Amino acid sequence: MSLYQDLKDKKETLSVIGLGYVGMPIAVAFAREVSVIGFDVNEAKVALYKEGKDPTKEVGDDVIAQTSVHFTSDAKELEKARFHIVAVPTPVASDHTPDLAPVESASRILGAHLTKGSVVVYESTVYPGVTEEICVPILEKESGLTCGVDFKVGYSPERINPGDKVHRLETIVKIVSGMDEETLDTVAKVYEIVAKAGVHRAESIRVAEAAKVIENSQRDINIAFMNELSMIFHRMGIDTKHVLEAAGTKWNFLPFSPGLVGGHCIGVDPYYLTYKAEELGYHSQIILSGRRINDDMGGYVARELVKNLIAQDVPVKHARVAILGFTFKENCPDTRNTRVIDIWNELKDYGILPIVCDPEADAQEAKALYGIDFVEASGIRDMDAVLVAVSHDAFRALGKEEIEAFYDKELRTKVFFDLKGMYHREDFASPAWAYWRM
Numbered sequence: 001m002s003l004y005q006d007l008k009d010k011k012e013t014l015s016v017i018g019l020g021y022v023g024m025p026i027a028v029a030f031a032r033e034v035s036v037i038g039f040d041v042n043e044a045k046v047a048l049y050k051e052g053k054d055p056t057k058e059v060g061d062d063v064i065a066q067t068s069v070h071f072t073s074d075a076k077e078l079e080k081a082r083f084h085i086v087a088v089p090t091p092v093a094s095d096h097t098p099d100l101a102p103v104e105s106a107s108r109i110l111g112a113h114l115t116k117g118s119v120v121v122y123e124s125t126v127y128p129g130v131t132e133e134i135c136v137p138i139l140e141k142e143s144g145l146t147c148g149v150d151f152k153v154g155y156s157p158e159r160i161n162p163g164d165k166v167h168r169l170e171t172i173v174k175i176v177s178g179m180d181e182e183t184l185d186t187v188a189k190v191y192e193i194v195a196k197a198g199v200h201r202a203e204s205i206r207v208a209e210a211a212k213v214i215e216n217s218q219r220d221i222n223i224a225f226m227n228e229l230s231m232i233f234h235r236m237g238i239d240t241k242h243v244l245e246a247a248g249t250k251w252n253f254l255p256f257s258p259g260l261v262g263g264h265c266i267g268v269d270p271y272y273l274t275y276k277a278e279e280l281g282y283h284s285q286i287i288l289s290g291r292r293i294n295d296d297m298g299g300y301v302a303r304e305l306v307k308n309l310i311a312q313d314v315p316v317k318h319a320r321v322a323i324l325g326f327t328f329k330e331n332c333p334d335t336r337n338t339r340v341i342d343i344w345n346e347l348k349d350y351g352i353l354p355i356v357c358d359p360e361a362d363a364q365e366a367k368a369l370y371g372i373d374f375v376e377a378s379g380i381r382d383m384d385a386v387l388v389a390v391s392h393d394a395f396r397a398l399g400k401e402e403i404e405a406f407y408d409k410e411l412r413t414k415v416f417f418d419l420k421g422m423y424h425r426e427d428f429a430s431p432a433w434a435y436w437r438m
Helices: 003-008 023-031 042-052 061-066 075-080 101-111 132-141 181-191 205-236 241-249 271-277 286-295 295-313 339-349 363-372 400-404
Strands: 013-017 036-038 070-072 083-086 120-121 151-155 173-176 198-202 321-324 354-356 387-388 413-416 433-436
Touching: 003 181, 003 363, 013 075, 013 101, 023 036, 036 075, 075 101, 083 101, 101 132, 101 295, 120 132, 120 181, 132 151, 132 271, 151 181, 151 205, 173 181, 173 205, 181 198, 205 241, 205 271, 205 286, 205 295, 271 286, 286 295, 295 339, 295 387, 295 413, 321 339, 339 413
Parallel strands: 013 036, 013 083, 036 070, 083 120, 120 151, 173 198, 321 354, 321 387, 387 413, 413 433
Antiparallel strands: 151 173
C-alpha cells in the first residue's frame, strides 16, 4: 500500500511544522481529508488554536474551532506522522543575508523524531540547494537515518498570500518536487488532495526552489520600476496613477503600481537569490538595484511629507502627524517586516513623533517589535498631517468628512498623504488640501 493511499485511508498521519500564515491554512486544508498533526514551538499560539482562535485571520475562528487538526507543541507527537511538511519562515538578517535559523531548527526538531519510511517536504522559501545541502544533513544527523534509504525529501514552495481571499491554497497551482521519481509521485498525489487547481511537477528540487525565489523577485523588480517612475513623475508634476491608467489600456502593459514593499516574501526572497549568486561570483545588477529603490521608499515618503509641511508653513519639529495603517499589507494583522516603520523612523529623525492607528494590526506584536502603541481613530484630532499607509477596508470606508475631522480646524491647508491612491483626488483639491499619492 502506498503512503498516499495510507494517508487517504487515515492509516498514516501528516504533520505540519510551523503554524503561521503558511502552515496553518495547509494543516486545516489537509485535515478535511486526512489525519493531521499541527506542530509549533510557540506554545501561546498553539493554545489559541486549541481555543478555536485564529490569530492570523487567514481562515477565521469558526474554521479553527471546527478543524480536526491536532495542535501541539510536543515534538514527540511528530513520531506519529510519516508525511511531514515544514512551513517555517525564512527571513533575512539585518545585513540582508539569509537567516536559515528557523528552517535549521525545524529540521533538528523533526530529525530527532523522524521515523523510517517518512517523506519530508519543505515549503519555506530558500535559495536553490538549501533543502538537499543544508536540511538533509541535519535530518540525517539528528535521526541517524539515511536520506534516500530510510526517508525521502521533496520541496513544494508556499504560495500563500496573507489576506487574499481569492488566491487560496485550493485555487492555485502548486509546484511540487521530489528527490526521485517515486518521491515526486507521492508528493504530487498528496498535494493534489488539497490543491484542486492541480500541481506542476518540477524537474528537480533545485528547480522548484529557484522557481519560488524568482516569483517574488520578479514582482519586486516591477514594483521598484513603478516606484522609480513615481519619483520621476512627481518631479514633473504628473500624477503617476493617471499615467498608469493611461498606459494600462495597452493589452500587454503589466498592471503594477508603486508602494511600500514589506512582508516576508517580496521584500525578502530576492536577497536569497542574490546571496547565492554572490557565493558563485556573480554580483546582481537589476535585482539589487530594485531592492535599493524599494528599501528607501519609506524614507522618501517621509521626506516628501516634511516638504509638504514646510510648504504650508507648519513647523516640522513636533508637528502632529497621524499614520493610518501599520501592517505590511491590507486586511492582515501581521506587522513583521512592515515598511511603514521606515516612515515612522524617518519622521522621528525630523523631530516628529507620529501617532499610529491600525484596527487590523496585532497590537501586542507591534509593541513588542517596535515599541509602538496604537491609538483609536476617535483619538486622532488636531493633526497637522494625515498619512494613510495601508489600504485596509476600514480606511477605504472613511468619508471626506471623517478624514477632515482628524485635522486642526485652524489649518489653512491640510496635508493629506494617500499612499495607495484610495481616495478621489478631486475630493481633496487645493487650496484646502495638499493631497499627495505615490
